[in-house]
Amino acid sequence: xxxxxxxxxxxxxxxxxxxxxxxxxxxxxxxxxxxxxxxxxxxxxxxxxxxxxxxxxxxxxxxxxxxxxxxxxx
Numbered sequence: 469x470x471x472x473x474x475x476x477x478x479x480x481x482x483x484x485x486x487x488x489x490x491x492x493x494x495x496x497x498x499x500x501x502x503x504x505x506x507x508x509x510x511x512x513x514x515x516x517x518x519x520x521x522x523x524x525x526x527x528x529x530x531x532x533x534x535x536x537x538x539x540x541x542x
Contacts, residue, residue: 474518476526481516488512 469492470477470485477485491509495501513519517526 470516470518474516474526477516484512484515488516488518 470488491505491512494505514522517523
């Protein structure tokens with residue numbers, strides 16, 4: 469889920485992504501999980517550039533302008 473939501477994550481983000489994944493799974497299993505776990509989840513998202521205020525600090529990869537199909541349709 470995080471890879472789809474934050475395509476800029478790389479191999480060096482594995483540890484923080486694993487922690488966030490465990491917290492997300494815990495939250496899905498028990499929506500009433502404690503405030504400390506929610507705060508930790510928010511910190512993980514922030515560290516990964518997953519909050520609106522942190523997203524501006526992330527250099528997301530640009531999508532290529534060239535479409536391979538253009539060679540056949542233009």
